[in-house]
Amino acid sequence: MLGAILRRVFPHPQLTAFLVVVWLLLVNTISVGNLVLGVVLSVLIPGITQPFWPDRPHVARPLRAIEYVLIVIWDIIAANVTVARIILFKSNADTHSHWIVVPLELRSPEAITMLAGTITMTPGTVTAMLSADASHLLVHCLHTDDPDAVRDEIKSRYERRLKEIFE
Amino acid sequence: MGLVAEIFISFMLVVGGIFGLLGSWGLVKLDDTMRRLHAPTKATTLGVGGVLFASMAYSVLELERVSFHELLIAAFLLITAPITANFVAKAHMHRDVKERELPPTGGKYGWAGYDEIGDSEQPIDTK
Amino acid sequence: MIGFATYFAVACFSIGLILNIWRIRFAPGVVDRILALDTMVINAIALLNVYGILVGTAVYFEVSLLIAMFGFVSTVAYCRFILRGNIIE
Numbered sequence: 001m002l003g004a005i006l007r008r009v010f011p012h013p014q015l016t017a018f019l020v021v022v023w024l025l026l027v028n029t030i031s032v033g034n035l036v037l038g039v040v041l042s043v044l045i046p047g048i049t050q051p052f053w054p055d056r057p058h059v060a061r062p063l064r065a066i067e068y069v070l071i072v073i074w075d076i077i078a079a080n081v082t083v084a085r086i087i088l089f090k091s092n093a094d095t096h097s098h099w100i101v102v103p104l105e106l107r108s109p110e111a112i113t114m115l116a117g118t119i120t121m122t123p124g125t126v127t128a129m130l131s132a133d134a135s136h137l138l139v140h141c142l143h144t145d146d147p148d149a150v151r152d153e154i155k156s157r158y159e160r161r162l163k164e165i166f167e
Numbered sequence: 168m169g170l171v172a173e174i175f176i177s178f179m180l181v182v183g184g185i186f187g188l189l190g191s192w193g194l195v196k197l198d199d200t201m202r203r204l205h206a207p208t209k210a211t212t213l214g215v216g217g218v219l220f221a222s223m224a225y226s227v228l229e230l231e232r233v234s235f236h237e238l239l240i241a242a243f244l245l246i247t248a249p250i251t252a253n254f255v256a257k258a259h260m261h262r263d264v265k266e267r268e269l270p271p272t273g274g275k276y277g278w279a280g281y282d283e284i285g286d287s288e289q290p291i292d293t294k
Numbered sequence: 295m296i297g298f299a300t301y302f303a304v305a306c307f308s309i310g311l312i313l314n315i316w317r318i319r320f321a322p323g324v325v326d327r328i329l330a331l332d333t334m335v336i337n338a339i340a341l342l343n344v345y346g347i348l349v350g351t352a353v354y355f356e357v358s359l360l361i362a363m364f365g366f367v368s369t370v371a372y373c374r375f376i377l378r379g380n381i382i383e
Contacts, residue, residue: 022239025235025236025238025239026236026239028233028234028235028236028352076209076212076213076245077213079209080186080209080210080212080213083193083205083206083209083210084186084189084210087189087192087193087196087197087206087210088189092196092197092198095197095202097199097201097202099269099270100270101270101271101272101273103273116249116253117246117249117250118249120208120248120249120252120253121208121209121212121245121248121249124205126201126204126205126208126252126256127249127252127253127256128201128253128256128257128260129256129257129260129278129279130278130279131272131276131277131278131279132276132277132278132279133276135272135276136272136273138269138270138272138278140201140204140256142202142205173295173296174295176296176299177295177296177298177299178299180296180299180300180302180303180344180347181299181302181303183303183340184302184303184304184305184306184307184344185306187303187306187307187310187336187337187340188306188307188309188310190310190333190336191309191310191311191313191314191333191337192310192313194313194314194317194329194330194333195313195316195317200322200323200325200326200329203326203329204329207329207332207333207336211333211336211337211340212336214307214336214337214340215336215339215340215343218303218340218343218344219343221347222343222344222346222347225296225347226352229296230350232352234352236352236355237343237355239359240339240343240355240358240359240362243359243362243363243366244336244339244362247362247366250366250370251332251366251369251370254369254370254373254374255325255328255329255332255369255373257373257377258325258328258372258373258376258377259323259325261376261377262323262324262325262376263323263325
């Protein structure tokens with residue numbers, strides 16, 4: 001009974017919490033009035049937009065997601081240094097770009113989206129396309145001499161963790 | 168407020184400026200559209216990130232006013248940068264890249280921009 | 295010292311904007327123009343924030359947030375137009 005009411009009021013609890021945080025960041029002051037207004041808005045907005053969320057991503061291990069975010073932020077900084085060095089110190093003829101095909105084990109659309117975004121933000125690789133049956137990912141690598149190693153790193157570093165988080 | 172805070176803020180500003188400039192320079196220097204895609208998506212993100220971090224540190228340490236809404240812009244850019252890059256890559260391949268220039272998928276179907284798949288075999292429920 | 299660092303950052307992002315304009319003028323294809331425009335938006339956001347530090351106000355935050363959102367939507371709309379020939383089907 002209580003669970004049903006709670007589910008009615010908070011159809012999407014993570015979205016509610018997220019909206020409260022975004023509201024507080026947007027007004028940039030933490031006061032009781034702002035908090036109340038933020039909570040009211042964050043209860044109303046998921047209720048109104050509920051028809052737009054037919055299914056929700058299933059996150060099995062939220063704590064692992066925090067670890068993943070920290071790893072990705074660190075890799076973004078490393079990626080910037082890598083790409084900056086290639087831009088500054090390598091001539092165009094010296095840069096060996098490759099297309100890399102990454103076979104996917106992930107099946108949920110949210111997990112594939114996360115993986116594609118992560119690949120784009122991390123060292124020297126950009127996701128270009130997904131195969132029509134969502135089983136392979138086409139990745140462009142700015143400079144590498146060993147395309148297979150890049151593919152294995154993507155699989156072991158990111159895909160394995162995303163598989164743990166989402167499945 | 169102190170010398171350490173000032174050095175920290177200046178360092179973040181200088182790093183942000185250098186990376187922002189490198190992103191734009193890469194856009195001019197690299198010689199293929201797919202290669203050019205790497206420079207702005209990455210270097211510019213850290214450029215803006217550095218500046219936003221400096222701005223946050225400046226208002227906390229120097230103006231003594233708590234300010235965290237720069238995090239919103241940083242998060243927004245971080246989320247949208249890969250999506251923009253994917254869209255630009257897809258538009259580029261749609262216009263200028265033939266399918267035979269790409270490696271084969273290794274699966275039953277080709278790449279999404281070139282190959283159609285029937286509704287019954289759609290692996291992702293798009294309805 | 296912060297003053298010098300701010301002027302340095304302003305110079306960097308301004309040169310970046312000029313390079314973007316050069317790329318828009320001498321681009322081999324329309325996709326490069328979109329990419330350069332997107333980079334211009336990001337550089338403009340950074341420039342606005344640096345200017346906010348320079349004059350010591352937080353007013354430019356709302357401006358840069360709006361520019362970030364419009365920049366993203368317009369880049370997606372341009373790409374969509376190239377991919378499909380229209381934006382809203």
